[in-house]
Amino acid sequence: MFQFRTIKVIKKSFFFIYLLFISTLSLWPSDGLPDVILFPYADKVIHTGMYAGFTFLMLWAWSDKLIRKKQILPLIMVILWGFFMELLQGYSHFGREFDLTDELANTLGFIPGWIGWRVFKKRISE
Numbered sequence: 576m577f578q579f580r581t582i583k584v585i586k587k588s589f590f591f592i593y594l595l596f597i598s599t600l601s602l603w604p605s606d607g608l609p610d611v612i613l614f615p616y617a618d619k620v621i622h623t624g625m626y627a628g629f630t631f632l633m634l635w636a637w638s639d640k641l642i643r644k645k646q647i648l649p650l651i652m653v654i655l656w657g658f659f660m661e662l663l664q665g666y667s668h669f670g671r672e673f674d675l676t677d678e679l680a681n682t683l684g685f686i687p688g689w690i691g692w693r694v695f696k697k698r699i700s701e
Contacts, residue, residue, distance in 0.1 A: 583636075586632075586635055586636040587636045587637075589632055589635075589636065590632040590633055590635070590636040593628060593629065593632050594629065594656075597625045597626075597628075597629060597660075598660060600625070601660040601663070601664065602660070602663055602664065602667060602669065602671070603669070604669035604670055604671070618677070618680075619676065619677070619680040620680075622657075622677050622680035622681050622684065623680045623681070623683050623684040623687070624684065624687075625681075625684065626653050626657060626680075626681045626682070626683075626684025626685065626688065627684040627685070627686075627687040627688035627691065628684075628688065629653060629656070629684065629688065630649055630650075630653055630684060630685045630687075630688025630689055630692070631688040631689075631691050631692050631695075633649045633652065634646075634649055634688070634689065634692040634696075635692065635695075638692075638696065646689070649685065649688075649689070650682075650685050650689075653681065653682060653684065653685045653688075654678075654681075654682050654685075656681075657677075657678050657681030657682060657684075658678055658681075660681075661673045661674060661675075661677055661678050661681075
């Protein structure tokens with residue numbers, strides 16, 4: 576029983592540490608970010624990847640609660656958290672601004688995160 580609870584705490588800790596990480600990156604002053612352009616729309620791919628991780632870790636941490644129809648809750652959380660971060664960027668004085676295409680990329684991150692979770696879940700249950 577103790578070991579099971581410890582694993583649940585570790586999973587949730589990973590999620591909250593990751594949430595703090597992406598929130599920090601989202602609100603970091605723009606003058607502190609590199610101006611390197613890897614390829615066109617690289618920042619959108621990065622947003623998608625960050626929120627794929629957000630989705631995966633959320634589903635991993637609360638897999639016992641997020642079953643069947645409740646799997647829509649992580650999608651709602653991804654949309655709301657991404658929108659909240661974009662709003663904070665728009666109202667901050669760090670040289671960042673609200674960008675609806677970033678929010679779209681954040682939301683699209685749900686898809687690879689959810690698929691990754693489904694594949695991972697299937698493999699660990701076999």
